Amino acid sequence: MFKNYIIGVDWGTTHLRAYLCDISTSGDTHLIAVEKGLGVSKQLLSFEDSLFDCIGPWLKLYGKLPIYLCGQIGSSIGWHEAPYLPCPINPHKIKNDFLSFIVRGHKVSIIPGISCCLGDEDFDVMRGEELQILGWLKLNPTHQKGHYLLCLPGTHTKWVLIVDGEIKLFKTAMTGELFDLLSNQSILIQKDESSFNFDVFLNGATKTLNSELGAFSHSLFSVRSKQLFSKLNENNAASYLSGFLIGSDIRAAINASQWNIQSFQSIEIIGAPHLSDCFAQVLSLKNIKSRVHNVEKITLLGFSGLR
């Protein structure tokens, strides 16, 4: 009766999200339940105890189920280290390289990450996003043919070039991590913002987006100096900083030598709703179309694609 149930766990650095899903034979995925927990870097218990605290009740109800883990739980700071599979690669191939082990009588499979070499001793890596890419490929059969550029914003933005259903290459921008560090611990912002100000966000984005030379190093301090001269309300400083950083990220994507951003019909954005909208709006400042996808739906499709 529960033979189509699986447990998929997206276990990143800061969050754990466990999904109990029913995958019909037609491939449709129904979400039965969700549980949340602490990320890899925030563990108080052992990884094993944390996992079973979270999904134990489901196992009691439904017995043995396939358990898939993706994200930083498979990294050098995680539970067991899963390999990185090199690009170019069809994401379906991650199914051939699970790191599987038995714990408390249940089989747990950690999904491998993906790596790519951008030449000149330059490498890049992802863990967790490969599952969402798999989900995006399942979303529509047309995604298996042609060139696509995916943008997955988060702690680290991943820009992923897909060619005929394969991950060709990708690039990481530390936009979210920089925002966290600079908004909480730098001289730039003394006061918490009251709420997100969209106009100010776009001002910040324009600052870096339209810079011919990459204004990062010599313009970041403007976040503070504008406040000193009443050109930026201190309650809006975080909105401006967010725009500044996302503008810089998108400017780099526009200028990337690895693809021609104008050649894509739209950029496929997969991330948290507000953040995805922010990226879409800054892209639209440069007349670049984008489609924002429902990240949970894509993630569940990814887990269902592992069977």
Add this chain to the structure above:
Amino acid sequence: MFKNYIIGVDWGTTHLRAYLCDISTSGDTHLIAVEKGLGVSKQLLSFEDSLFDCIGPWLKLYGKLPIYLCGQIGSSIGWHEAPYLPCPINPHKIKNDFLSFIVRGHKVSIIPGISCCLGDEDFDVMRGEELQILGWLKLNPTHQKGHYLLCLPGTHTKWVLIVDGEIKLFKTAMTGELFDLLSNQSILIQKDESSFNFDVFLNGATKTLNSELGAFSHSLFSVRSKQLFSKLNENNAASYLSGFLIGSDIRAAINASQWNIQSFQSIEIIGAPHLSDCFAQVLSLKNIKSRVHNVEKITLLGFSGLR
């Protein structure tokens, strides 16, 4: 007998350095004693108690002396807020706008900061560096004529354009603060470096310095990914990051629209010795000559110029 003694206090965000100096009538400055203390953001006592803990013994020995404070002590997070004087300005004019007050019977003068408007609602500010610029101008009478570009590395790098003895404009880069945040609190560096590796530093600098497009956003993550693929020893990651950030800072100075860096005979560097050498070496990668000055000597010359 002590009528030529002054006390100069460089009181920044993280450090306090108090100098007792003897200024001869010929303008030569002799350092009599130095005391160190905590910066503005690290105070455990009141600013008044901290100052007198530090310089009280000198006052007991020598009586009333002129006391000059510069740096963040005059900012909104300091003791009393001194104004910013707008560019272009001859640094000697800071003598006309001391914020002076009496405390425990002694007259204390806080030196004003300097601001500049770079157009388009863009402002910049400095506090403390104006004193070193004053010292540099006193170092050699030839500095009063012609164009010079000063580079003052530190928590924030200041690039200062001097024209005929006036501060024409300047730009701030948060290079030092970014290094502190990223080396201590980001995913980039997991382990402390054992020691500075100069070759690795130059590799990092080349990465951003030679980037046509400003590689900041999409290349910063290389500090981590190179370690994962054994292209960078984790003990050298901080050296690489330092080079990466300084390269980005200098690249922006080379491309700045406000000056033509090739038009200067040499860049005048005023900062801590190791950091100054790092900037000089990266400039030399682009065949740009520089002169590294003794920062303490320049600072004392600055204080002596206040009389």
